[in-house]
Amino acid sequence: MPDPTQSPAFRTILRKTKVLQGPFHPLSITNTPATPHTFFKEWYQEALDSNILEPHAMTLSTIDSSGYPDARVLILKNLDSRGWHFAIKADSPKGQQLANNPRAALTFYWPAMARQIRVRGGCGVFAG
Numbered sequence: 001m002p003d004p005t006q007s008p009a010f011r012t013i014l015r016k017t018k019v020l021q022g023p024f025h026p027l028s029i030t031n032t033p034a035t036p037h038t039f040f041k042e043w044y045q046e047a048l049d050s051n052i053l054e055p056h057a058m059t060l061s062t063i064d065s066s067g068y069p070d071a072r073v074l075i076l077k078n079l080d081s082r083g084w085h086f087a088i089k090a091d092s093p094k095g096q097q098l099a100n101n102p103r104a105a106l107t108f109y110w111p112a113m114a115r116q117i118r119v120r121g122g123c124g125v126f127a128g
């Protein structure tokens with residue numbers, strides 16, 4: 001059976017699919033907040049003001065024991081001086097991956113604003 005993803009028709013469909021439609025919010029580097037935390041909270045409020053759906057949904061990327069990346073969508077639970085918080089089960093694949101390698105990346109994408117936010121760093125474990 002032919003692979004439909006290899007067909008010219010599918011390539012055409014992809015090329016016709018719109019991306020980065022905006023609206024594009026102005027970004028002035030001179031106005032960049034002092035910390036990533038403040039910057040994130042300002043952008044998050046703009047996302048709420050723009051009625052972005054599920055702006056707290058984010059992709060958590062981790063590394064498995066073979067060194068391969070893994071990723072899935074989570075919900076942001078909090079942001080404070082310790083960083084970006086999420087809730088996971090310790091015995092889940094991502095929980096085990098973070099126990100073995102406590103480094104991760106978060107990606108937020110808000111298509112209607114043509115914005116993405118990328119966060120990366122070390123992970124700690126907190127109860128509650």
Ligand SMILES: Cc1cc2nc3c(=O)[nH]c(=O)nc-3n(C[C@H](O)[C@H](O)[C@H](O)COP(=O)(O)O)c2cc1C
Pocket residue numbers: 057070071072073074075076086087088089092093094095
């Ligand atoms: C919108 C959305 C929000 C989600 N939020 C969470 C979450 O907060 N915590 C969580 O453990 N899984 C959440 N999930 C499920 C994860 O994406 C994932 O399927 C599951 O946790 C298993 O991941 P793992 O096999 O990599 O451990 C969410 C999924 C979606 C689509």
